[in-house]
Amino acid sequence: MRSTSLARSSIGKAVFIVLAVGGGALVVGFLYASGSADSSEQDIQPVAFSHKLHAGQLEVSCLFCHRYATISRVASVPSMQLCMGCHQNLKEDTSETKKLRVYWEQETPIQWVRLQRLPDFVYFTHEMHLHHGMECIHCHGRVEDMPHTPRAATFEMGWCLSCHRREGGSLDCLTCHH
Amino acid sequence: MNVGRRTLFKLAGAATAGSIIPGCKKEVDRLVPYLLPDDQIVPGVANWYASVCGECAAGCGILVRVMEGRAKKIEGNPDHPVNHGKLCAKGQASLQSLYNPDRLRHPFQREGPRGAGTFVPLKWEEGLQRLAQVLRDGRVPPMMVTRPVSGTLARLLSEFMDSMGGTLYFYAPDAELPLHAAWRESMGGDGAPVYDLAHADYLLSFGAPFLEHWLSPVAMGIAFGQMRQGRATVRGRYVHIEPRMSVTAANADQWLPIRPGSEGMLALGIGQLILDAHRSTAHGQEFERFHRFYGSVRLDEVEHVTGLSREVIVRLAQDFDAARAPVAIGGGSACSQTNGTLSLISINGLNALAHHLGRAPIAQGWCHDEARDDRSIPWLTEQMMFELAEKQDAGAGPVLLLYGCNPLFTMPRAVPIKTLFEQASFVVSFSSFLDETSEYADLLLPDRDALESWGDHVVENPAQTMGLSQPVVTPLYETQQIGDTILELSRRLNLGHGQSKTFYDLLRGRWKTVLADQPHTQTADWFEPEWIELLQQGGLWREPSQAAGPVNFAPSRAFEQARFVGEEPDYPFVLHPYASMALGHGEGANRPWLQELPDTLTTVVWGSWVEVNPRTAKDLGITHGDVVRVISPFGTLTASTVLFPGIHPDVVAMPLGQGHASYGRYAKNRGVNPAELLAPALDSMTGTLAAGATRVRIERTGEKRRLATLERPTMEPSDLIAIDRR
Numbered sequence: 001m002r003s004t005s006l007a008r009s010s011i012g013k014a015v016f017i018v019l020a021v022g023g024g025a026l027v028v029g030f031l032y033a034s035g036s037a038d039s040s041e042q043d044i045q046p047v048a049f050s051h052k053l054h055a056g057q058l059e060v061s062c063l064f065c066h067r068y069a070t071i072s073r074v075a076s077v078p079s080m081q082l083c084m085g086c087h088q089n090l091k092e093d094t095s096e097t098k099k100l101r102v103y104w105e106q107e108t109p110i111q112w113v114r115l116q117r118l119p120d121f122v123y124f125t126h127e128m129h130l131h132h133g134m135e136c137i138h139c140h141g142r143v144e145d146m147p148h149t150p151r152a153a154t155f156e157m158g159w160c161l162s163c164h165r166r167e168g169g170s171l172d173c174l175t176c177h178h
Numbered sequence: 179m180n181v182g183r184r185t186l187f188k189l190a191g192a193a194t195a196g197s198i199i200p201g202c203k204k205e206v207d208r209l210v211p212y213l214l215p216d217d218q219i220v221p222g223v224a225n226w227y228a229s230v231c232g233e234c235a236a237g238c239g240i241l242v243r244v245m246e247g248r249a250k251k252i253e254g255n256p257d258h259p260v261n262h263g264k265l266c267a268k269g270q271a272s273l274q275s276l277y278n279p280d281r282l283r284h285p286f287q288r289e290g291p292r293g294a295g296t297f298v299p300l301k302w303e304e305g306l307q308r309l310a311q312v313l314r315d316g317r318v319p320p321m322m323v324t325r326p327v328s329g330t331l332a333r334l335l336s337e338f339m340d341s342m343g344g345t346l347y348f349y350a351p352d353a354e355l356p357l358h359a360a361w362r363e364s365m366g367g368d369g370a371p372v373y374d375l376a377h378a379d380y381l382l383s384f385g386a387p388f389l390e391h392w393l394s395p396v397a398m399g400i401a402f403g404q405m406r407q408g409r410a411t412v413r414g415r416y417v418h419i420e421p422r423m424s425v426t427a428a429n430a431d432q433w434l435p436i437r438p439g440s441e442g443m444l445a446l447g448i449g450q451l452i453l454d455a456h457r458s459t460a461h462g463q464e465f466e467r468f469h470r471f472y473g474s475v476r477l478d479e480v481e482h483v484t485g486l487s488r489e490v491i492v493r494l495a496q497d498f499d500a501a502r503a504p505v506a507i508g509g510g511s512a513c514s515q516t517n518g519t520l521s522l523i524s525i526n527g528l529n530a531l532a533h534h535l536g537r538a539p540i541a542q543g544w545c546h547d548e549a550r551d552d553r554s555i556p557w558l559t560e561q562m563m564f565e566l567a568e569k570q571d572a573g574a575g576p577v578l579l580l581y582g583c584n585p586l587f588t589m590p591r592a593v594p595i596k597t598l599f600e601q602a603s604f605v606v607s608f609s610s611f612l613d614e615t616s617e618y619a620d621l622l623l624p625d626r627d628a629l630e631s632w633g634d635h636v637v638e639n640p641a642q643t644m645g646l647s648q649p650v651v652t653p654l655y656e657t658q659q660i661g662d663t664i665l666e667l668s669r670r671l672n673l674g675h676g677q678s679k680t681f682y683d684l685l686r687g688r689w690k691t692v693l694a695d696q697p698h699t700q701t702a703d704w705f706e707p708e709w710i711e712l713l714q715q716g717g718l719w720r721e722p723s724q725a726a727g728p729v730n731f732a733p734s735r736a737f738e739q740a741r742f743v744g745e746e747p748d749y750p751f752v753l754h755p756y757a758s759m760a761l762g763h764g765e766g767a768n769r770p771w772l773q774e775l776p777d778t779l780t781t782v783v784w785g786s787w788v789e790v791n792p793r794t795a796k797d798l799g800i801t802h803g804d805v806v807r808v809i810s811p812f813g814t815l816t817a818s819t820v821l822f823p824g825i826h827p828d829v830v831a832m833p834l835g836q837g838h839a840s841y842g843r844y845a846k847n848r849g850v851n852p853a854e855l856l857a858p859a860l861d862s863m864t865g866t867l868a869a870g871a872t873r874v875r876i877e878r879t880g881e882k883r884r885l886a887t888l889e890r891p892t893m894e895p896s897d898l899i900a901i902d903r904r
Contacts (some may be wrong), residue, residue, distance in 0.1 A: 079213065
């Protein structure tokens with residue numbers, strides 16, 4: 001009887017230790033992963049910009065604002081001047097466009113919260129993917145339907161490779177890691 | 179330790195919580211757009227700008243990688259005839275001059291007493307006005323000391339000082355003036371020495387550190403590679419003669435440790451043996467001077483002074499004589515003695531002799547087609563400092579203008595350089611950093627960084643290279659290029675040559691005259707496209723041409739022995755201070771990349787040390803890491819000992835470059851400056867400092883300090899490396 005209870009309590013302790021250590025590892029791992037691929041960031045911007053309005057209702061082409069995507073590694077965020085190119089001529093102001101005007105008049109750029117970011121050990125270029133004939137929606141989803149812009153995919157290596165395999169892209173490690 | 183269960187849980191819990199804490203501090207990345215887009219900038223795509231490296235006088239071509247308006251990486255320009263796409267560590271690290279946190283960001287004026295180093299900020303307008311006023315009121319003509327410059331800036335500075343009635347001096351601690359003085363007397367002509375190492379088959383170097391920092395080290399490194407491996411059937415032989423095994427010496431087939439100051443004596447012996455071997459043919463008037471100069475010593479005297487055996491000397495002479503394309507080069511340790519110029523006459527005379535005996539001309543004097551503006555500019559030698567200090571009275575001295583040099587750090591304390599500063603009526607510095615010299619200034623008008631400036635650089639080489647440098651980034655701070663400052667001063671003082679509004683206009687104007695002589699299209703706006711093409715290319719150069727002038731060996735004096743300061747019984751060792759490959763004479767000490775570069779031979783990182791032969795160390799009872807006092811008749815320093823088998827037992831060596839009392843956070847209070855030990859011994863012909871002519875003694879302090887080294891010193895005093903003297 002005594003020995004059984006001792007055995008039972010040892011099992012209980014072992015389970016407790018495993019859970020505690022495993023739980024700790026999970027939390028640390030989650031935080032580490034979120035740090036490297038920062039998918040945890042919420043789309044709460046200084047100015048509530050809507051892709052649904054601009055790309056959806058107004059049918060502005062992605063490349064009108066993200067104009068360096070076809071010639072550079074990065075797609076780039078539009079300059080304030082580009083925003084104002086249209087907004088200067090709009091008669092009606094909403095609370096958000098008023099904020100935009102204030103930024104412009106004070107000659108301060110809007111500090112957007114970055115949502116899409118690959119870790120430093122990955123070399124990725126927009127230019128090459130667009131030249132291959134890919135569309136923005138293949139990776140970023142239908143932003144024209146989204147009032148907020150979450151990540152459409154994990155942007156992890158397995159996800160990249162599944163497409164590279166399907167499309168016959170390079171599978172050499174050094175293509176992306178160098 | 180007995181850890182209970184509860185303690186274990188507590189510790190584990192604390193450890194888990196501790197590891198989570200850094201994860202909780204989430205950094206939010208921001209995307210900051212341009213307010214107004216720049217047409218020239220595509221985010222994520224690099225622009226490469228061609229320019230000229232400003233770190234030394236070699237003038238290597240560089241390509242700077244600029245992304246989003248920031249300079250990120252510097253590489254060699256593959257098209258440039260000097261460095262063919264290669265670049266040394268100093269050039270790579272010059273980015274850290276641009277981004278250095280200790281750069282002067284705007285003008286300053288002195289607040290406390292002169293030399294106290296306390297300054298208050300000033301507006302450019304006030305600074306310029308103050309300097310113009312001081313120059314207008316000056317009772318004696320002003321004096322300007324700069325690093326050696328060439329091209330448009332040399333002309334501007336020289337014209338400015340001429341119109342003020344003042345004098346412009348060049349000063350650089352590594353100028354090797356004896357080399358140039360000796361060239362005139364041993365090879366004839368006024369040309370710059372050009373050594374075509376690539377085509378040599380036997381190279382005899384007397385102390386020249388040509389793979390480290392001598393003349394044009396990148397170009398010479400490439401040529402050396404050609405000499406050793408670039409030809410299918412010939413591998414050039416290389417023998418190096420120097421008291422200490424430098425990095426250059428470590429690349430030789432044979433290194434011969436010689437007594438300091440006896441390099442010229444050895445060359446005399448070799449010359450004499452060669453003349454003896456050609457006794458039947460080498461006579462007549464052209465050989466008369468050789469016989470007189472080289473015949474002035476006895477061979478047993480050469481043996482005695484150099485410490486080399488007769489067989490070794492005979493072998494060197496035979497090998498030199500038997501080579502098809504032999505060359506003797508001298509510099510570095512051979513240059514820094516009281517008989518520096520005479521030694522170099524004796525060394526370079528071997529080239530003249532080889533030429534007369536029909537060998538291929540490897541050493542050539544090169545003269546630029548055009549008259550060079552910087553050729554006539556005098557050099558500030560240590561001897562001149564003594565003369566100037568004698569002449570002047572306190573407070574009545576000239577207005578002193580300083581640019582790109584730090585003589586208060588690089589000149590020994592025994593040279594009265596400080597007197598010059600104390601006597602000056604006003605001191606203004608154009609330096610980008612607050613260093614030992616600019617701390618003595620009354621006014622600081624900081625120059626822009628080389629990567630923010632326009633300029634050109636003329637190189638004396640057979641390709642007649644004129645490098646063109648352009649700003650690759652928008653200037654970071656409120657600084658002004660020295661050229662613009664001088665033009666502005668000229669205007670304020672009505673000196674008459676202020677037609678060009680900016681230095682950029684002046685530069686363009688000068689290049690327009692240069693290009694007008696070249697074939698070009700006959701349209702009205704021919705210059706603009708040509709200018710842009712030159713900027714993209716990095717300058718102008720031609721097909722290298724061979725233009726060896728007539729060789730004329732005409733020494734004006736007979737050879738002399740080197741003299742040393744300090745009596746031998748009291749000071750048994752000769753101090754061999756050598757320029758560090760990374761830090762140079764101290765100018766690289768504020769670049770962290772260069773500071774953390776280990777010394778190639780001793781693998782020591784950071785700080786200063788004394789290199790002692792293990793045999794000597796055994797006699798003195800000191801071991802690796804012992805802190806010793808190095809005492810010269812002029813000063814005392816303490817540093818850790820490094821046992822270094824590659825050094826003559828009668829010599830101790832110390833690297834230069836450290837020991838700054840100023841010059842920013844990375845340079846300050848690190849190591850010691852061996853220049854403080856040096857005696858004011860001068861080269862007998864040029865009057866420059868003979869840095870290798872001071873004797874020292876070594877005393878133990880009983881202290882031991884661990885040196886930061888990459889390699890553990892494994893050598894015990896018992897397994898000494900014997901010096902091979904074949």
